[in-house]
Amino acid sequence: MTAAAGRAVLSIRNLRKEYRAGQPVLKDISLEIDGSGLTAIIGPSGTGKSTLIRCINRLVDPTAGEILFEGGDLARLSGGALRQARRRIGMVFQEYNLVERLSVIENVLSGRLGYLAPWRAFLRRFPDEDVARAFDLIEAVGLEESFATRRADALSGGQRQRVGIARALMQAPALILADEPTSSLDPKTSVEIMELLSEMSARRSIPTLVNIHNVGLARRYAGRIIGMTGGAVVYDGPPAGLSDADLKTIYGGEDFL
Amino acid sequence: MTAAPASVRRWTRFTPAERVARSMLYVVAAAAVVWSLKAVEIIPEFLYDAPEQTADLFKRMWPFDWGFYPKGVHDVLIETFHIATLGTILAILLAVPLSFLAARNFTRNPLLNFVAQFVFVSSRSVNSLIWALLFVAIFGPGALAGVLSIAFRSIGFVGKLFGEALEEAQRGPIEALTAVGAPRITILGKGYWPQVEPAFWSVALLRWDINIRESAVLGLVGAGGIGVALDAALNNLYWDQVGLILAVIFAVVIATEIVTSAIRSRIL
Numbered sequence: 001m002t003a004a005a006g007r008a009v010l011s012i013r014n015l016r017k018e019y020r021a022g023q024p025v026l027k028d029i030s031l032e033i034d035g036s037g038l039t040a041i042i043g044p045s046g047t048g049k050s051t052l053i054r055c056i057n058r059l060v061d062p063t064a065g066e067i068l069f070e071g072g073d074l075a076r077l078s079g080g081a082l083r084q085a086r087r088r089i090g091m092v093f094q095e096y097n098l099v100e101r102l103s104v105i106e107n108v109l110s111g112r113l114g115y116l117a118p119w120r121a122f123l124r125r126f127p128d129e130d131v132a133r134a135f136d137l138i139e140a141v142g143l144e145e146s147f148a149t150r151r152a153d154a155l156s157g158g159q160r161q162r163v164g165i166a167r168a169l170m171q172a173p174a175l176i177l178a179d180e181p182t183s184s185l186d187p188k189t190s191v192e193i194m195e196l197l198s199e200m201s202a203r204r205s206i207p208t209l210v211n212i213h214n215v216g217l218a219r220r221y222a223g224r225i226i227g228m229t230g231g232a233v234v235y236d237g238p239p240a241g242l243s244d245a246d247l248k249t250i251y252g253g254e255d256f257l
Numbered sequence: 258m259t260a261a262p263a264s265v266r267r268w269t270r271f272t273p274a275e276r277v278a279r280s281m282l283y284v285v286a287a288a289a290v291v292w293s294l295k296a297v298e299i300i301p302e303f304l305y306d307a308p309e310q311t312a313d314l315f316k317r318m319w320p321f322d323w324g325f326y327p328k329g330v331h332d333v334l335i336e337t338f339h340i341a342t343l344g345t346i347l348a349i350l351l352a353v354p355l356s357f358l359a360a361r362n363f364t365r366n367p368l369l370n371f372v373a374q375f376v377f378v379s380s381r382s383v384n385s386l387i388w389a390l391l392f393v394a395i396f397g398p399g400a401l402a403g404v405l406s407i408a409f410r411s412i413g414f415v416g417k418l419f420g421e422a423l424e425e426a427q428r429g430p431i432e433a434l435t436a437v438g439a440p441r442i443t444i445l446g447k448g449y450w451p452q453v454e455p456a457f458w459s460v461a462l463l464r465w466d467i468n469i470r471e472s473a474v475l476g477l478v479g480a481g482g483i484g485v486a487l488d489a490a491l492n493n494l495y496w497d498q499v500g501l502i503l504a505v506i507f508a509v510v511i512a513t514e515i516v517t518s519a520i521r522s523r524i525l
Binding site: 089091097100101102110111112114118121122 | 432435443451
């Protein structure tokens with residue numbers, strides 16, 4: 001395991017999170033995320049999938065453990081160093097989390113706010129190359145150029161999630177985290193969004209970590225599946241190896257099979 | 258039909274204790290009304306001839322002394338606008354930074370939250386006329402005292418409402434910008450501000466509207482504006498001038514109401 005640490009993009013070691021002392025939500029989790037491709041985390045609600053993903057970019061502060069990324073320990077960073085690390089990690093949210101009253105292009109350009117001087121952000125003075133890239137990304141995620149000037153709140157759920165993905169890609173990240181990116185979407189749109197995430201991950205060689213409830217989608221698009229239950233990893237391997245017995249361990253019971 | 262069920266299940270909205278408490282509350286409320294009616298000592302004779310007195314007052318006001326408008330009303334009317342507008346702008350400049358300190362989602366420091374809230378409460382608990390008395394004593398009579406009293410009264414109003422709007426801002430977009438690695442000041446400008454912008458303009462316009470009305474009476478205590486002319490006319494018993502000034506104030510209030518609601522319906 002430690003042999004692969006050299007080329008791992010992200011190494012999580014003994015990660016522990018307790019919202020209330022003595023009641024760990026994450027029980028000393030260790031994971032290596034390497035190379036590229038899409039990794040899906042599955043598991044029942046309340047098992048700590050979201051907490052795990054949010055610990056990585058420190059939207060949630062872990063209680064103990066290490067999160068090694070680009071030569072630093074994310075768990076121990078703060079202030080400016082933490083912001084610089086966050087710029088390298090894109091995030092896609094379940095509720096899209098766009099700024100509703102701003103246009104699509106401005107939401108995409110928000111991906112650069114970690115690099116831009118605040119006064120430039122206020123005056124909307126984005127560098128020309130950023131604007132050009134934002135237009136490219138809007139097309140790359142499957143929206144027409146005419147969407148650029150539409151307000152985010154005028155878009156459908158699927159379209160908003162495409163903007164969310166474009167914003168994450170705008171960061172030119174070394175890693176993308178997606179926290180249940182399809183849970184607010186209909187089945188057809190969910191497939192499209194997973195298709196887009198896996199395509200972007202492969203084409204741009206950005207390893208992507210996705211929390212997902214839909215086991216079918218996880219099997220179809222992920223190169224690796226991590227099954228969690230009760231705050232611990234109980235399965236870690238290729239989709240083909242995920243048996244009914246494993247699913248039973250992950251979710252408990254078998255009525256859903 | 259089947260036999261009646263063995264036990265009837267009943268539901269009542271209040272428990273017996275709650276019902277007793279509620280009836281007591283009604284009794285207390287009635288007693289309070291009776292008590293206050295006795296305390297204000299209404300003199301029946303004055304009440305009976307009130308309609309007569311009112312009619313008499315209106316007779317003395319009409320026709321208005323229109324010629325007085327260019328001489329004694331126009332300039333102080335404009336001054337009233339200036340007092341209201343400058344006072345509102347000053348209040349916004351002072352209140353907005355405080356709102357960010359007061360908003361518990363933006364500033365996670367209970368002491369700073371408390372200090373900001375305390376400033377708002379002190380500002381709002383004092384009527385602008387009282388603020389005006391204070392500032393007239395410090396700076397002497399005139400528009401400056403008026404501007405400051407309008408501003409100090411408005412800080413609490415603007416700060417409280419804008420602070421509440423900030424607290425209602427959605428968490429999601431803020432989280433997204435945090436994840437992007439944006440500095441706090443940028444999150445303020447690009448995450449919070451777009452969300453609260455309509456509320457900001459709404460509060461600012463509403464306060465400007467209120468301040469036009471309030472600055473019209475500040476002159477009664479010498480803080481400038483059309484109230485000065487009203488005070489002089491009242492003291493001299495020039496009822497035709499009083500009538501004109503009241504009509505002008507009424508017209509201005511209606512006009513600003515129309516203007517502000519038109520602007521508001523556009524920006525929201």
